[in-house]
Amino acid sequence: MTAPHTSDHPVSLTIGQLAQRTGLPVRTIRFWSDEGLVPSDRNASGHRMYDAVAVARLDLVRTLRELGLGLGDVRAVLTRRRGVGEVAQAHVRALESRIRELKAQRAVCVLLARTGTEPDERSVTLMNDLARLSAAERQHLIDEFVDRAFAGIPDDAPGAGIATGMRSLPAELPDDPTPEQVGAWVELAELVRDPDFAARCREMAVAGATAPEHRERLTDPAAVIEHAGAARAAGVAPGSAQAEQVLGRIFDGAVPDAAGRAAAADSVDLFADRRVERYWALLGVLNGWPAREPSVPAFEWFAAALRAQDSQP
CATH class of the missing domain: 1.10.1660.10 (Multidrug-efflux Transporter Regulator; Chain: A; Domain 2)
Incomplete structure (x- = not known):
């Protein structure tokens, strides 16, 4: 003017x-x-x-x-106590923070609009609150969970390095987060707040650090994923004669005796958990890692086949 x-x-x-x-x-x-x-x-x-x-x-x-x-x-x-440039720089930072917040809120709205069923009030509030957390607040939530799961386990213990991976949240949600990323963050936050999940991760961490013989009881994981996964997809029953042939391929012809099968099945039950695998999948969505097919169902079939064959006369 x-x-x-x-x-x-x-x-x-x-x-x-x-x-x-x-x-x-x-x-x-x-x-x-x-x-x-x-x-x-x-x-x-x-x-x-x-x-x-x-x-x-x-x-x-x-x-x-x-x-x-x-x-x-x-x-x-x-009053010339601050220059326009100085004030503008501070305001730019505030605007960028607000823009990120608005984009996260938009992604929440898109996610809610895609939902087939009417979400409850708690879910809506949780989505909005978690999406708006700062990077430091999100990382603290994950770090607190990992610290509980690995408390007292030496950093050089077998399997302890998994703790580093479990902390690998991206520094920020993307500037323009997709509804999938917002949904992944909300699901991940709910998962690490679940006491049962934390206890399960703790059980796996302690066992991996104090009982290395568990790992010796397992055969090549890639073989399990390949052969047991294919058998499961084909609908092969764990207790069938065909399942015994699958076990032979997994163990490269050296199928263990009854005690060895039971020990291997126990190790699978200890370390194969769908929720833990889901944790990694959610981190993958947030970090932009390539998606991978779930492998736990193949190990579940493998354990069932080991026990089914062991129980046969």
Whole structure:
């Protein structure tokens, strides 16, 4: 806005005239005047009057406010306690934070819109709250869970390195998170808050660190995934003669005796858990890792086949 004045007729406007010229409400101009942001004088009748300096100041205040600066920042700029550039830099950071928050909220809304059934109030609130957590708050949630699961286990213990991987959250949700990423984060947060899940991870961590013989009882995991996975997909019953042939391929012809089969099945039950595998899958969604087919169902079939064959006469 160009200050409305001429060299022959200095500006002297009432608050109503100033409001009409600027398009600002009278109450806004009055408030900014009362706050000392826009100078004004009083005429003989006691009415506020604004000169050219006041009009220019009003223009600046309006611009700064439209940019989202608070009254404190505006006052700091006007009194030259802070430069416009300094205030603008701080405001850029605040805007970027707000933009990330809005994008996360948008992704939550998209996720809710895609839901086939009506979500309950708790789910809606949880999605919104968790999506808006800061990176530090999200990482703290995961770190707290991992610390509980691996408490007291030496860093150099067998399998202890898995703790590092379990902490591998991305530093931030993407600037434009997909509904899938928001959903993955919400599910992951609920998972690590589940005491039963934490206890299960603790059981696996302790067993892996203190009982290395468990690992010796397991055959090649890749062979289990390949052969047991194919058998399961084909509908081969764990107790069938065909399942025995599958076990032979997994053990490369050296199928263990009854005691060895039972021990291997016990190890599978200890270390194969669908929720733990889901944890890794959710981290994958958040980190943009390539998706992998679940492997736990193949190990479940393998354990069932070991026990079924062992129980046959």
